[in-house]
Amino acid sequence: MNELTDEKTLVIYRRNGCLGCIYVSKLLDFIDTPDARIIACECDNTKEKYPEFGIKSTPLWAVxxxxEKLSEMxxxxDREALFRFLNETARIEILRLxxxxQLDLGREYADRMQDxxxxxxxxxxxxxANAIISATRLKVMKACMSKSYPEREExxxxxxxxxxxxxxxxxSEPDGDTEVRRKAIEELPRLKEELLNYTV
Known part of the structure; x- marks a missing residue:
């Protein structure tokens, strides 16, 4: 990884599996040109290399x-704030179109990855079991909650x-019959009632 210099530099803090990082990844690919000084840091390495900068969550972009750190976000x-941040703070010019x-493409990609x-x-x-139920709730909401009755219930x-x-x-697999999976199955009817009563 490149080191910080006296030049104005955009530092990207990210990690694998971070949906916010995926959302802005297409934009990052677009602005990462020879004219822009950008350093990408994986989250684990960041904590070791820049502990004084207090990176607590990702994604985080800092100038x-x-x-010295001038600004971060x-x-x-916030799409509007990000546009100003790039053009005014990082001095990386990009047309609004x-x-x-790129952000719209990133949103579509992040939605697919979330699923x-x-x-x-x-x-x-x-x-x-709670993780299974949360993932199931997400899948149902993405697939069904924009529908009206009775299509939503179906x-x-x-x-x-x-x-x-x-x-x-x-x-049915070896070592697959766990209490967690049995509990998740038991929770599915309750989850259905919750989702049927959910107001968009």
Whole structure:
């Protein structure tokens, strides 16, 4: 990794599996040009290399000059603030059209990855029933909550039935019949009632 110098530098703090990091990744690919001085730091390495900068969460983008931090922000939190941060603070010029386009692409990518992560939790989690239920809730809300009745209830039933089948299949595997998975299956009817009563 490059070191900080006296030049104005944008430092990107990120980690694998961070949805906010995925959201801004397409924008980062777009602005990472030879004219821009950008350093990307993985979260684990960051804590070792820059403990004095107090990195507590990712994503975090910070601008340094002469080795001193001038400003920082969570780039996934506020689109308007991020545009100003890049153009005015980091002095990385980007047209608004391309800025919005890259963030929209990143949002689509992050949404897809969020669904992938939820699917993996449902299939692989054996130690935390709440994690399975949370992942199931996410999958139902993404698939069904924009629908009106009775389509919403049909959609919820389809997703929950699929989750039930996945859990039963996992329980049939060696060492797969865990108390956590049994508890998650028991919670599915309650989750259905919760989601049916959910107001968008």
């Amino acid at each position: 340094f000059e002469h080795g 969570n780039p996934a939190s 391309f800025f919005d386009m 992938v992560f939820a699917e993996l939790i449902v299939r692989k989690q054996k130690e935390d 959609c919820i039933d389809q997703v929950l039935n699929r989750i039930h089948v996945i859990l039963k299949e996992r329980m």
